[in-house]
Amino acid sequence: MPLSFNDAIIKEFRANGGRVGGPFEGGDLLLLTTTGARSGEEHTVPLGYVRDGADLLIVGSAGGADRHPAWYHNLLAHPVVRIEVGDETYDAIAAPAEGERREALFSQVVATAPGYADYQKQTSRTIPVVVLRSPEPETAAPPAADPADEQ
Numbered sequence: 001m002p003l004s005f006n007d008a009i010i011k012e013f014r015a016n017g018g019r020v021g022g023p024f025e026g027g028d029l030l031l032l033t034t035t036g037a038r039s040g041e042e043h044t045v046p047l048g049y050v051r052d053g054a055d056l057l058i059v060g061s062a063g064g065a066d067r068h069p070a071w072y073h074n075l076l077a078h079p080v081v082r083i084e085v086g087d088e089t090y091d092a093i094a095a096p097a098e099g100e101r102r103e104a105l106f107s108q109v110v111a112t113a114p115g116y117a118d119y120q121k122q123t124s125r126t127i128p129v130v131v132l133r134s135p136e137p138e139t140a141a142p143p144a145a146d147p148a149d150e151q
Contacts, residue, residue: 006044006045006046009024009029009046010031010044010046013029013031013046013084014031014084017086017087018030018084018085018086018087020046024046024048027048028048028049028050028051029046029047029048029049030046030047030048030049030056030058030083030084030085031044031045031046031047031083031084032044032045032046032047032058032071032075032081032082032083032132033081033082033083033084034071034074034075034078034081034094035074035077035078035080035081036074037073037074037076037077037078042082043070043071043074045069045071047071048113049085049132050108050109050112050113052105052108052131054133054134055131055132055133056083056085056092056131056132057105057108057109057129057130057131057132058129058130058132059106059109059116059119059127059128059129059130060072060127060128060129060130061116061119061120061127062119062127063119064118064119064120064121064122064123065123066123066124066125067125068125068128072096072128072130075094075130076096079093079094079095080092080093080094081093081094081132083132090134091134091135092132092133092134092135093132093133093134093135094130094131094132095130095131095133096128096129096130096131097128097129097130097131102126102128102129105129105131106120106127106129109129
């Protein structure tokens with residue numbers, strides 16, 4: 001069975017440490033793995049992203065379609081997602097931006113990737129901007145005192 005377009009990109013991404021050719025060559029691409037809202041199964045999709053400090057921003061453009069992409073519905077139901085960027089893999093919390101924050105982040109994204117503005121013009125829905133944030137590392141307990149230091 002031939003690979004789907006996304007499956008081929010995912011395979012190439014993983015085989016080449018996050019680098020792909022074709023129309024995505026040189027672009028900022030990540031793999032987002034969500035848990036299906038209804039199925040509970042994992043689904044992975046390649047997406048463009050924009051950095052915002054330590055956070056990553058992804059856009060639910062669906063190419064300007066009138067419906068949000070399936071991955072967006074999945075992360076609303078299950079906001080803990082897995083991210084692959086380059087050869088790094090980690091869990092993140094996905095939080096859709098709303099109101100003025102969404103507007104500001106969308107402007108930031110469009111400044112980097114102007115094509116998203118074209119997608120927004122093609123649809124009456126507000127295209128979501130999602131912030132992917134790594135969970136805060138657990139605070140480590142202080143090291144145990146060395147009994148030799150107490151003498």
